[in-house]
Amino acid sequence: MQRFIKFPLYTLFIFFVSGWLTFAFAQERILDYQTDVTVLEDGTLLVTETIQVQAQGQQIKRGIYRDIPTTYDNPDGSRHHVDFILTDVTRDGQPENFHTKAQANGTRIYIGSQNVILPTARYTYQIRYQMKRMIQFGDSTDELFFNVIGTGFVFPIDRAKARIQLPENAIISDSIAYTGRQGSREHNANLSPINSHTIEVESSQPLSPYEGISLAVAWNKGVISEPTLADKLRWAWKDGMLILIAIAGFAATGLYLYFAWSKVGRDPSKDTIIARFTPPKDLSPAACQLILDRKY
Template identity: 30%
Template sequence: ARAQTGEEIRSFAADLTVGSDGVLNVTERIDYFFPGPRHGIYRDIPTLYVTDDGRRFRIPLSGFSVTKADGSPWRFEVQSNDVGVRVKIGDPNLTVSGDQAYIISYRASGALRYFSDHDELYWNATGNDWTVPIRRVTAIIKLPSGVPSDTVQRQCFTGAKGSTSHDCLIGATGGTTHIAAAGPLTVVVGWPPGFVAKLEAEQEKLLPVFVPYLWPLLVGAIFFVLWWKRGRDIGGRGTVMVQYEPPEHLSPAEVGVLMDQRADIRDITSTIVDLAVRGYIKIREIEKKGLLFKSKDYELVKMKDFSLDAGLKPHEKKILEVVFGLLPQVSLSSLKTQHAFHLELSGIKSKLYGQLVAAKLFPSNPETVKIYYGLAAAAVLGLSFFGLKAMLPAGASDAIGVRVWVPFILTVIICAAFVPLMPRRTPEGMLAFEHAKGFKDYLATAEKYRLQWQEKEHVFEMFLPYAMVLGVADKWAKTFADLGLPPPKWYEGSGMGPGAFNAAAFVTTMHSLDSSVNAAMVSAPSQSSGGSGFGGGSSGGGGGGGGGGSW
């Protein structure tokens, strides 16, 4: 509802307590003036934050309570959505007017930021989106006990969102910081790392030192039996013959997964190139000028509607949907800032694995198999760590310590080698695998088999995506280096003029495309959920924030 004339927050007092467990405990006292009857107020607090470069992170909130100045409770409800929560305070059957006090308490998990030289609270104490003015603001920030007061850094920002003004007063009493301002307030407090408690395992004496050497032998024997019975490939001819065509009905990405039993960025890049060859998209190379150097970007252009195209495999359609959405064209650099694009990678992989299982080339999803045995290996390592550590006598010499920890390191190596070996191909999968290896041999030595391809139209482009996933694109291009091929119609970029096409140089460009796709697909939040408030901070930055009004 629209605020009444004269409605205001006369005082906003934020009490921010940093717990030794890393949780931020927040108490906000909002002294609100209603010139006329209203039901109450609402307080909006974001939980989803987006950095300047498009990365997103969440700060979960919990433990809400709302009381009056005398400690009696207000009626309230917490409404959640994708971007935050709204604490709606008041009774729809009652109205209030005049001065009212609302004391809101809650906990924020993940609100702190961690850097190499300091830990930090960067928090928008009031929010910048209130529908009424805020006349006076105070903030008290309490740090974990033991933080030396002379090591604490303090900063504040005031004004509209994005402002770098410091119209505030900062004081300190021991490890407690006091800040006062006359409007929206964002606070930054930093302190040396190491004041958040860390639990360490206790050591106990157990078995004699020589016993641990038996453990990696036992683990290795068990894992070998598991691999022999459940992970060993069975079937196939046992020989590899040169093949002049890829395995029937398998796309480049499916061949890539069949070969190394994992879906990766190279499989996705090969799919993009294959879709371009088949006329679904066009790839444009874009030169971006910087202050000193130039860089490359790539623009993908949708050439035809694919929504109802039965000629696309599920993973191909998924890639097109993720890349384009409802847009006719998109640059790879823009995809880096779309957190959803990074998250869709697992969905694309799942479709690839599912297709190969449906084609009876794998008995089950290779990724699921790795996860299953990876969890088993992790359990073994956990048992090994605590068990072997318990076997280490207190005060043992370095020589005895080495005897205990060497078996653990051997166990780690055995587990790391075991998990990737467990996905297995079916007999049909082994036949397709041998066929793909034969096709790889052909692509790598195509000059020897000129009669097999010289009459085929567009053979270089047609097999290029397969050469990419098989790791022989450079050798495949070398075969066509001096044949004067026309440039592909689906690619626009440097060196693509009439008579200027160079197959080897073009493959180098495809490697660059692969790097760009990799950067876009795996772009994810970095170690800290955002930048430091001490360098480049502003009002409205950091966690917290939001606003509110009356209803």
């Protein structure tokens, strides 16, 4: 009887543990996230993101999405907009359908087909894009602060790694990595200089949903071409375009209301008032007093 009692308890324990392990390891997650950033001498960033995911048909049904911030705050409190060009998207090495949608602070890339449901499996997505106007030019050094591992994912990330490669004549003088949610100042990552112009960062622990890695790198001046006056004017126009559109809209509305009021809203001009010293025709003095005093 004792054997009969122990056997089912042991079996239930095995089923429970195996079921828990199956659920834990079958959760949708990002298994590996790697980003390679190459900085060209004109300041253009060539970015390749390789994202391996475990799809279980829960939230990853047709594919994934990636949020790319394109609006950044300046030290003086103003905002500037960077150029973003999406060049290529693949899944398991094959071209994949995608479309983009404007967000409040950037662009969202939707990857996948509306009519294709993905079977439960591991998939590797690769996103290639370019970004401009990301370099901050200082007095003694130039800097790049870049969100190398995106913070917009609702899935945990088991392994995250990124590399930034500058032109060969660059000498990296300072670097720091931040981990966690947007705005976090945690440093749960390891920095590894590869050579004088290349550096790698890898998370020292798995990342939770909405956590990522931002990497700041500084190097000697003269490596990246600074923007010309024409570039600065074009950027100023782009940054202030929304404000100019708003001002133009208010001005156009005011002009329309003024002309509409001038055409149909003005009161007619009043006739000249002429004093009369005799009663109006057919009215007696008593009738005039009634009109003036409203009594006899």
